[in-house]
Amino acid sequence: MENSTKTARDVSLQELRERLAEFARVRGWDQYHSPRNLLLALVGEVGELSEIFQWKGEVARGLPNWSSDDKEHLEEELSDVLLYLVQLADVCGLDLGQAALAKIVKNAEKYPV
Numbered sequence: 340m341e342n343s344t345k346t347a348r349d350v351s352l353q354e355l356r357e358r359l360a361e362f363a364r365v366r367g368w369d370q371y372h373s374p375r376n377l378l379l380a381l382v383g384e385v386g387e388l389s390e391i392f393q394w395k396g397e398v399a400r401g402l403p404n405w406s407s408d409d410k411e412h413l414e415e416e417l418s419d420v421l422l423y424l425v426q427l428a429d430v431c432g433l434d435l436g437q438a439a440l441a442k443i444v445k446n447a448e449k450y451p452v
């Protein structure tokens with residue numbers, strides 16, 4: 340899909356996982372990043388993401404009528420969701436990238452073309 344804010348390079352889940360682990364470690368936040376706490380934080384950010392769309396009615400793909408400020412806000416909230424999701428998978432000892440690939444394969448078997 341067209342994306343005017345396309346990044347210059349691909350970003351891996353592994354890179355995000357490592358950056359986030361370091362971010363939490365140097366702040367002494369590991370003690371707070373239990374699976375349950377990260378799940379609650381994730382759900383909170385999903386709520387903030389939902390607020391952006393709340394009361395807007397249907398939104399066209401590509402967000403053609405949105406201001407750059409609104410799009411930036413959306414990028415931030417999507418990122419918060421992703422970052423907590425990556426951390427949640429990490430503290431659970433799971434490989435989220437591999438799990439997601441496996442799930443896509445499973446989905447294709449469940450919903451054949």
Ligand SMILES: Nc1ccn([C@H]2C[C@H](O)[C@@H](COP(=O)(O)OP(=O)(O)OP(=O)(O)O)O2)c(=O)n1
Nearest residue numbers: 359362363368371384387418419420422423426
């Ligand atoms: N214990 C924490 C606190 C924050 N973060 C990171 C993950 C999110 O990307 C972001 C969330 O920060 P805030 O809780 O300040 O939430 P917002 O950025 O959404 O701010 P606000 O709720 O004021 O809009 O910071 C984290 O990893 N661990």
